[in-house]
Amino acid sequence: xxxxIDVSSVLRQTxxxxxxxxxVTRSTGAAVRGQIERLLGDFGDAGGRALxxxxxxxxxxIDFSCADEVVAKLLMRYTDDEAPGxxxxxxxxxxxxxxxxxxxxxxxxxxxxxxxxxxGVRVVGVLSDDERRAWRAAYDLxxxxxxxxxxxxxxDPADAERALDSLCRRRLVMRVDGDYVAVGGGFIGRx
Amino acid sequence: xxxxxxxxxSLDDYSFEQVLEQLAPLPADAKILIDARHARWASPYGxxxxxxxxxxxxxxxxxAVPELEETASYWAxxxxxxxxxxxxxxxxxxxxRRDAGESNVLLEITPIAKSDDIHTIVGQVQERLKxxxxxxxxxxxxxxxxFTMTLSEVCQNIIEHAGQGxxxxxxxxxxxxxxxxxxxxxxxxxxxxxxxxxxxxxxxxLPSARWDxxxxxxxxxxxxxxxxxxxxxxxxxxxxxxYVGRWQGxxxxxxxxxxxxxxxxxxxxxxxxxxxxxxxxxxxxxxIPEHAPHAAAASQGSGR
Numbered sequence: 001x002x003x004x005i006d007v008s009s010v011l012r013q014t015x016x017x018x019x020x021x022x023x024v025t026r027s028t029g030a031a032v033r034g035q036i037e038r039l040l041g042d043f044g045d046a047g048g049r050a051l052x053x054x055x056x057x058x059x060x061x062i063d064f065s066c067a068d069e070v071v072a073k074l075l076m077r078y079t080d081d082e083a084p085g086x087x088x089x090x091x092x093x094x095x096x097x098x099x100x101x102x103x104x105x106x107x108x109x110x111x112x113x114x115x116x117x118x119x120g121v122r123v124v125g126v127l128s129d130d131e132r133r134a135w136r137a138a139y140d141l142x143x144x145x146x147x148x149x150x151x152x153x154x155x156d157p158a159d160a161e162r163a164l165d166s167l168c169r170r171r172l173v174m175r176v177d178g179d180y181v182a183v184g185g186g187f188i189g190r191x
Numbered sequence: 192x193x194x195x196x197x198x199x200x201s202l203d204d205y206s207f208e209q210v211l212e213q214l215a216p217l218p219a220d221a222k223i224l225i226d227a228r229h230a231r232w233a234s235p236y237g238x239x240x241x242x243x244x245x246x247x248x249x250x251x252x253x254x255a256v257p258e259l260e261e262t263a264s265y266w267a268x269x270x271x272x273x274x275x276x277x278x279x280x281x282x283x284x285x286x287x288r289r290d291a292g293e294s295n296v297l298l299e300i301t302p303i304a305k306s307d308d309i310h311t312i313v314g315q316v317q318e319r320l321k322x323x324x325x326x327x328x329x330x331x332x333x334x335x336x337x338f339t340m341t342l343s344e345v346c347q348n349i350i351e352h353a354g355q356g357x358x359x360x361x362x363x364x365x366x367x368x369x370x371x372x373x374x375x376x377x378x379x380x381x382x383x384x385x386x387x388x389x390x391x392x393x394x395x396x397l398p399s400a401r402w403d404x405x406x407x408x409x410x411x412x413x414x415x416x417x418x419x420x421x422x423x424x425x426x427x428x429x430x431x432x433x434y435v436g437r438w439q440g441x442x443x444x445x446x447x448x449x450x451x452x453x454x455x456x457x458x459x460x461x462x463x464x465x466x467x468x469x470x471x472x473x474x475x476x477x478x479i480p481e482h483a484p485h486a487a488a489a490s491q492g493s494g495r
Binding site for chain 2: 024061
């Protein structure tokens with residue numbers, strides 16, 4: 001199932017003033033992430049895997065501290081072995097005004113995320129070349145097996161499988177009945 | 192007996208040291224009069240540092256306001272007297288009401304005590320910053336965003352580390368004396384813990400053989416070390432450092448007896464000054480100059 005969280009709405013629910021549209025300060029970021037996690041918990045009550053769009057479209061700006069709380073800590077929590085749920089994230093509405101802060105925290109923590117743009121979805125952040133190429137192949141091909149990705153890349157199937165499994169751990173690719181589906185791509189993206 | 196502390200005619204981050212040198216031999220409960228009668232100009236740093244100074248005194252200090260009407264009027268527009276009334280016994284006449292419409296004061300002196308204050312500050316300055324940074328400093332749109340992020344992060348340092356409130360001011364002016372270009376300046380001052388004591392409060396902190404204010408500033412500003420062990424901490428000052436580097440700006444942070452600076456080509460400041468007069472808390476300044484592609488090279492070698 002696909003869920004949608006408008007970060008700007010969460011921000012307004014979190015801080016005292018309705019007029020704030022800037023994601024600034026660490027305490028605000030922590031409060032926004034807390035609310036996002038509560039919503040994810042509610043989505044998770046439906047059971048199973050959940051893909052959630054984290055929508056920055058109506059956020060004016062985000063500073064480093066807030067990006068660390070809202071983006072980095074959210075990703076770290078759900079890529080952890082003890083993640084509270086089987087959650088995947090597609091980031092939407094991230095523009096140049098957000099990118100400096102978000103890219104800085106991705107670099108600092110060695111994280112990556114799936115980002116929706118006008119021309120499709122791409123993965124950004126810290127990835128190995130093998131991961132980046134495997135993700136791209138899975139995204140382009142739709143629901144695939146490791147052999148399909150290996151064939152597309154002209155790579156060793158074991159290497160392709162290793163990269164895809166790594167992407168699964170990083171919540172950038174889902175396992176669906178033994179196949180791989182890139183976050184934001186394949187049949188999940190069209191649902 | 193009251194000791195008179197003379198304020199230099201031009202009060203900025205450099206000349207404020209003259210104030211601190213006069214203050215250094217005096218105990219915190221000594222009666223002092225800050226004599227600003229002959230002040231002609233003050234930077235946002237100078238004004239916020241004067242408010243901070245009052246907060247370091249056990250005995251309520253007095254301040255003689257600038258005699259020049261134009262100067263007193265500017266200090267009023269920057270909201271200096273509004274806050275100084277609570278901290279100083281003010282002597283002399285000064286405008287009781289602030290005139291509206293001061294275009295150079297992007298953010299009048301504003302107290303920072305809680306996270307909500309930063310939301311308000313950022314919201315207040317965004318539109319005016321856009322006009323100044325793009326229109327007058329001729330920098331790209333991206334510079335506006337970076338400035339706002341830097342402002343937010345340096346204000347957060349007070350909330351996260353100072354242990355008490357502080358002051359922020361943002362101003363744009365033509366810096367004829369040193370640079371010959373327009374600049375936009377952030378000053379953030381507090382009389383709180385300071386960098387050394389903040390880092391000492393980190394769990395498991397082990398001071399190195401050489402552990403002092405200068406080392407603490409190097410750790411925090413250059414290496415991004417924070418008192419919190421969370422890996423995500425320490426990005427605020429790192430971001431500010433990157434920002435000033437990108438736009439040929441200057442970042443300087445004073446704490447305790449030391450001051451560290453990221454020095455651009457147009458300035459001849461020292462990267463690290465030690466053995467300064469002790470002053471509590473942290474005092475930070477960010478200067479972003481007007482875009483001038485050839486000015487950096489031309490200004491190298493010219494003295495202040």
